[in-house]
Amino acid sequence: MTTEVPVPVTRAAGTARWGALAGVAAAAAGLGVAELAAVLIGPRSAPVVAVGGVVVDHVPAGVKDAAIAVFGVHDKTALIVGTVVLLALAAAGIGALAVRSLAYAVGGVALFGVIGVAAALTREGADASWALPSLVAVVAALAAGWFLLRLVPGPTPTGSAPARSPRTGSATTDSTPHDSTPTDSTPTDSTPTASATTGAATARRPRVETDPDARRRFLKNAGLVVAGAAVVGYAGRWMSTRRSVSAVRAAVTLPRPASPAPALPTGIDPPGAPGLSAYTTSNTNFYRIDTALSVPQVDPETWSLRIHGRVAKPITITWAELLQRPMVERYVTLACVSNEVGADLIGNARWLGVPVKDLLDEAQPLDGADQVVSRSVDGWTCGTPTGLLRDGRDALLAVGMNGEPLPIEHGFPVRMVVPGLYGYVSACKWITEIELTSFADFDAYWVPRGWSARGPIKTQSRIDTPRRNRDVAPGPVTVAGVAWAQHTGVTRVEVSVDDGAWSDATLAAGVSADTWRQWTFPWQATPGDHTLRVRATDATGAVQTEEETSVAPDGATGWHTVKVQVTD
Numbered sequence: 126m127t128t129e130v131p132v133p134v135t136r137a138a139g140t141a142r143w144g145a146l147a148g149v150a151a152a153a154a155g156l157g158v159a160e161l162a163a164v165l166i167g168p169r170s171a172p173v174v175a176v177g178g179v180v181v182d183h184v185p186a187g188v189k190d191a192a193i194a195v196f197g198v199h200d201k202t203a204l205i206v207g208t209v210v211l212l213a214l215a216a217a218g219i220g221a222l223a224v225r226s227l228a229y230a231v232g233g234v235a236l237f238g239v240i241g242v243a244a245a246l247t248r249e250g251a252d253a254s255w256a257l258p259s260l261v262a263v264v265a266a267l268a269a270g271w272f273l274l275r276l277v278p279g280p281t282p283t284g285s286a287p288a289r290s291p292r293t294g295s296a297t298t299d300s301t302p303h304d305s306t307p308t309d310s311t312p313t314d315s316t317p318t319a320s321a322t323t324g325a326a327t328a329r330r331p332r333v334e335t336d337p338d339a340r341r342r343f344l345k346n347a348g349l350v351v352a353g354a355a356v357v358g359y360a361g362r363w364m365s366t367r368r369s370v371s372a373v374r375a376a377v378t379l380p381r382p383a384s385p386a387p388a389l390p391t392g393i394d395p396p397g398a399p400g401l402s403a404y405t406t407s408n409t410n411f412y413r414i415d416t417a418l419s420v421p422q423v424d425p426e427t428w429s430l431r432i433h434g435r436v437a438k439p440i441t442i443t444w445a446e447l448l449q450r451p452m453v454e455r456y457v458t459l460a461c462v463s464n465e466v467g468a469d470l471i472g473n474a475r476w477l478g479v480p481v482k483d484l485l486d487e488a489q490p491l492d493g494a495d496q497v498v499s500r501s502v503d504g505w506t507c508g509t510p511t512g513l514l515r516d517g518r519d520a521l522l523a524v525g526m527n528g529e530p531l532p533i534e535h536g537f538p539v540r541m542v543v544p545g546l547y548g549y550v551s552a553c554k555w556i557t558e559i560e561l562t563s564f565a566d567f568d569a570y571w572v573p574r575g576w577s578a579r580g581p582i583k584t585q586s587r588i589d590t591p592r593r594n595r596d597v598a599p600g601p602v603t604v605a606g607v608a609w610a611q612h613t614g615v616t617r618v619e620v621s622v623d624d625g626a627w628s629d630a631t632l633a634a635g636v637s638a639d640t641w642r643q644w645t646f647p648w649q650a651t652p653g654d655h656t657l658r659v660r661a662t663d664a665t666g667a668v669q670t671e672e673e674t675s676v677a678p679d680g681a682t683g684w685h686t687v688k689v690q691v692t693d
């Protein structure tokens with residue numbers, strides 16, 4: 126075998142890593158520039174967010190059932206990071222191939238461009254302009270890729286006249302007979318072909334060495350591309366934040382309620398139970414669950430709500446018109462169907478809004494329209510029984526939360542809140558549409574994903590303090606927590622210690638059947654391991670079931686049990 130034959134092969138093997146680096150840098154350039162373009166079009170048009178959104182909506186039901194049913198904040202970060210890592214790996218692969226032929230680069234970038242454009246264009250509310258960030262990304266990635274691939278350090282065949290580099294020293298010396306791999310090739314790089322060439326060349330040692338200056342030039346430029354992409358990307362993100370509706374929200378003045386919430390009775394938030402949930406959950410502590418990878422930014426001035434479908438009189442209402450209507454203010458405890466026994470996907474807030482019933486009465490639902498489908502600007506839907514929305518409960522189109530305009534991540538400017546129903550069948554955030562239909566005719570977002578079409582909240586109780594596996598000092602301890610049975614009301618909470626008889630806990634003052642009740646239970650803690658258990662009884666006399674069921678398809682049941690160690 127002559128040195129001439131293996132050189133091109135060795136070149137590909139040795140330069141693949143540089144190509145991979147060029148690929149990753151080019152992908153970074155594309156994503157960075159796309160973020161900037163997304164400032165103009167809207168953050169949901171950015172390729173990573175658009176593709177991530179498609180993934181969220183199409184993950185097979187079983188996968189999400191097994192993890193958490195309803196998308197939380199952590200799932201989102203994981204999804205975005207996962208998407209970026211996969212893209213980086215693909216870009217590295219494409220770059221490694223592109224050192225052989227630019228066609229791979231063009232093909233790879235085009236493929237990802239098509240995926241980005243297709244994802245963006247199929248998102249709810251998208252128009253043709255949503256293709257722009259992905260198209261701009263294609264151009265930037267191709268330009269950066271072409272630029273860097275031309276700088277990929279080429280090999281210098283050094284078999285007959287070794288060019289010794291003082292900087293790489295031993296790398297070019299013929300130190301051992303078996304040191305026959307190209308110097309800038311790691312063991313994983315040596316393909317069977319590469320080993321064959323080097324193995325056969327022991328006598329003549331066709332060494333390949335990259336020019337250190339070329340290497341430095343490449344790394345410097347690749348570094349510049351990545352740094353530039355990061356700067357541009359962050360600038361884009363920052364500008365998108367500046368274009369958020371937070372300033373608009375800050376300028377909103379909410380009307381006074383025609384029917385204010387009841388004043389909180391004394392005895393709410395009982396003293397002496399640190400760790401007990403406050404009766405009112407602050408906006409910052411309120412749990413957040415939704416499928417939105419980028420929080421929808423809805424300007425109230427352009428917002429409107431359309432009530433249509435099977436109604437005698439379709440209605441469209443603007444923000445100004447909504448604010449002119451008589452407002453009601455109520456405490457309502459919102460809960461997520463994915464809340465495990467003892468978990469904290471539940472919160473209680475004071476909501477200000479317009480009764481949904483009044484709007485429905487005006488629209489006049491037709492016979493058989495037993496489902497109200499609420500639709501968010503991002504296309505998410507939930508289905509609520511029409512009858513429940515008109516049965517007199519305080520179902521609200523809410524604009525205020527704890528005395529403030531709705532926080533953006535909690536649905537600004539308008540969301541629905543319905544006492545007694547899990548959020549996934551009632552609490553549509555960023556709502557823009559209400560369609561009267563039937564349960565037979567339409568499945569809302571979570572229904573085809575394995576969740577029940579009807580979602581009344583199940584009676585539950587939770588021990589907030591002492592916490593699981595906490596050390597407790599012997600002596601008097603206040604066991605405390607919350608219990609809920611929305612729209613029915615909790616009338617009794619009982620505690621059992623070490624599987625003993627049930628004893629009544631003390632219920633804190635109640636505000637309405639639509640909110641949780643706090644409870645306390647005095648306990649004389651004795652040294653050793655102990656089990657605390659709680660159960661609630663609702664106003665109909667039904668005792669919370671002991672049977673443990675999982676969150677899917679319609680909410681978890683079972684008694685919350687906490688084990689504690691009492692030690693001196």
Ligand SMILES: Nc1nc2c(c(=O)[nH]1)N[C@H]1C(S)=C(S)[C@@H](COP(=O)(O)O)O[C@H]1N2
Nearest residue numbers: 412413414415416461501505548549552554
């Ligand atoms: N637009 C939209 N609204 C939504 C959701 C969503 O994914 N998108 N999730 C629902 C679910 S599952 C719950 S539990 C509540 C949570 O409301 P919060 O985030 O204000 O606590 O919002 C509901 N409203």
Ligand SMILES: [Mo]
Nearest residue numbers: 195461462548
């Ligand atoms: Mo939820």
